[in-house]
Amino acid sequence: xxxxxxxxxxxxxxxxxxxxxxxxxxxxxxxxxxxxxxxxxxxxxxxxxxxxxxxxxxxxxxxxxxxxxxxxxxxxxxxxxxxxxxxxxxxxxxxxxxxxxxxxxxxxxxxxxxxxxxxxxxxxxxxxxxxxxxxxxxxxxxxxxxxxxxxxxxxxxxxxxxxxxxxxxxxxxxxxxxxxxxxxxxxxxxxxxxxxxxxxxxxxxxxxxxxxxxxxxxxxxxxxxxxxxxxxxxxxxxxxxxxxxxxxxxxxxxxxxxxxxxxxxxxxxxxxxxxxxxxxxxxxxxxxxxxxxxxxxxxxxxxxxxxxxxxxxxxxxxxxxxxxxxxxxxxxxxxxxxxxxxxxxxxxxxxxxxxxxxxxxxxx
Ligand SMILES: Nc1ncnc2c1ncn2[C@@H]1O[C@H](COP(=O)(O)OP(=O)(O)OP(=O)(O)O)[C@@H](O)[C@H]1O
Ligand SMILES: [Mg+2]
Numbered sequence: 618x619x620x621x622x623x624x625x626x627x628x629x630x631x632x633x634x635x636x637x638x639x640x641x642x643x644x645x646x647x648x649x650x651x652x653x654x655x656x657x658x659x660x661x662x663x664x665x666x667x668x669x670x671x672x673x674x675x676x677x678x679x680x681x682x683x684x685x686x687x688x689x690x691x692x693x694x695x696x697x698x699x700x701x702x703x704x705x706x707x708x709x710x711x712x713x714x715x716x717x718x719x720x721x722x723x724x725x726x727x728x729x730x731x732x733x734x735x736x737x738x739x740x741x742x743x744x745x746x747x748x749x750x751x752x753x754x755x756x757x758x759x760x761x762x763x764x765x766x767x768x769x770x771x772x773x774x775x776x777x778x779x780x781x782x783x784x785x786x787x788x789x790x791x792x793x794x795x796x797x798x799x800x801x802x803x804x805x806x807x808x809x810x811x812x813x814x815x816x817x818x819x820x821x822x823x824x825x826x827x828x829x830x831x832x833x834x835x836x837x838x839x840x841x842x843x844x845x846x847x848x849x850x851x852x853x854x855x856x857x858x859x860x861x862x863x864x865x866x867x868x869x870x871x872x873x874x875x876x877x878x879x880x881x882x883x884x885x886x887x888x889x890x891x892x893x894x895x896x897x898x899x900x901x902x903x904x905x906x907x908x909x910x911x912x913x914x915x916x917x918x919x920x921x922x923x924x925x926x927x928x929x930x931x932x933x934x935x936x937x938x939x940x941x942x943x944x945x946x947x948x949x950x951x952x953x954x955x956x957x958x959x960x961x962x963x964x965x966x967x968x969x970x971x972x973x974x975x976x977x978x979x980x981x
Contacts (some may be wrong), residue, residue, distance in 0.1 A: 620874050621840030624867035628665045629672070632867070634836035635828055636666055642823065643670045647763060652795040652820030654809050658958040658967060659800045660864035661825050667765055667796060677703045677762040679752065683771035689779055690735040693748045694720060698733045700748075703762070704755050706731070712751055717743040742782050749786045756792035769797040770804035780808060784815040795820065803953060827861040827960065837870055844878045845886075851877075854887035859969050869894065895974050902974045905956075912947040915939060917956075917966065921975040925963030 623632040643666065646653045657663050671678045679699045686692045697720060701709060713720070718738060725732045735744060756762045766772075772780050787795060797820060799805035808816050837852035845851060851873060859866040872890040877883055895902075909917065919927050924935055927944050948964055951957035958967045966972040 618843065618878065620871055620878075621843075622867045622871040622874055624864050624871060627668055628662075628867075629669060633665060633669060635832035636662070636669075639666055639823075639825065640670055643667065644674065646821050646823075647671070647674060647676075647794050647796070650791070650794075652797070653823060654797045654799075654805065654820040655823045655825055656799050656802050656805045657825035658802070659955050660862075661800075661827065662863045663798045663800070663825055664767060666825065667798065671763055671765075674763070677756070677760070678765065679703065679762060680765040680767065682767040683775070684768040686771070686775065688737075689741040689776045690737055690744065692775065693741070693744045694733040694735050697748050697751070698731060700752055700755070701731050701733070708755070709751070712754065716747045718747070741776065741779075742785075745782055746786050749783075749790075753790045753792055758792060761792050761794065763794050763796060765796040765798065767798045768800065770799045770801045770808065772808070773804060781815040784819065787819075800955070801953065802959070803949070828863050828866070830856050830861045833861050833866060837866070840870065841874060841877070844874060845883050847883065851883070851887055858887065858891060858973075862967075862969065865969055891970065891973065894970050895977070898970060899974070902971055905971070906975075906978075910947075912939060912943050913951060916944060916947045916951060917975055918979070920957065920964060920966050921972050925965055927964060 621631075643653065643655070647670065655663050655667065679696070681692075681695055681699060683692070686695055718735060720733050720735050723732050724730075738744060752762060752764070772783065787793075797805075797809070797816075799808075808814050809819060809822060811817060833856060834849070834852045837855055838848040841848035841851055855866060855869050855873065859869055869887070869890055872894060873886050876890055876893075877886050881889065906914070906917075916927060919935065927935075927948065928941060948957060952959065952964075956967055956971075957964055959965075966975070
């Protein structure tokens, strides 16, 4: 028997659950002439959701992760390489002749793909214009493409003014829906919500939440029912701990499934799987803890004790020795690094296992 749960990489059926409303909403935007901006903390399922949506649309899709790009020339080269994956090279070759900066192309004999590079250049605007406009030219109103730019907040790190250049080109495109994904909420909001930003209100904003617990429960129960008699009970216990965080729920369910399948006790299956996971990460958590300054430690302790609104009056009372501005900048820092997330509950520690580790460690 194969484990019913998967975590870490992009998921599709049978590991993908629910998101019915989200899929419909994203599809609706992509079938209009608008662009989409999707944000969520890390590992909430952005890439899985967008991949699943476009899979059923029968459209040409170009997907590029900005985290893996080393500079603007590389961005242009990677973009062009992906255009080659979609369109026949004969058609592209003839258009590339008009490029102001000619790329060097070579056929990679291992995967039969074209490897592309551009020499470093003083002014990257013509380069970007030529490459981005090429896709627009190759499409038309009946044959519209979708371009997914993952971890888009990286745009701010690649080159000063890169965002301005991209927007100046993209704004004229009629045959492409752009999808901007990002996991650093504050940076994404700076890019798309700040009036002075070039990308201000460029696309429809969509904040992806955790997976609704009642839906997740059905998925967990189905996946656990082959190996145990009380799958619903285990599903409830898993969700009580993970609160529907897509990644951590799948991770915990995976371990529970494995242990129960190996004939471990079902009564303490979830509790034991939690302990096992915390134990495995003990050293990482300790290292992480030691990177925090004093205020961050206080903030994390408060959050682990259920103080989800540290900036409210009651939250501040619990933390009476620390100034509001200090707590605020600590939360901001912890959020930028992905350790703390903001949900409809307020602030919380992203990783429920780390949350539990913090509590346990302090009880020793
Ligand atoms: N619809 C879903 N159903 C079940 N599990 C899911 C779903 N979406 C995501 N997950 C779980 O979350 C994990 C992370 O998903 P994914 O890589 O799509 O998230 P992401 O938001 O793109 O993450 P990152 O910020 O790291 O790019 C998956 O490996 C899977 O375990
Ligand atoms: Mg992703």
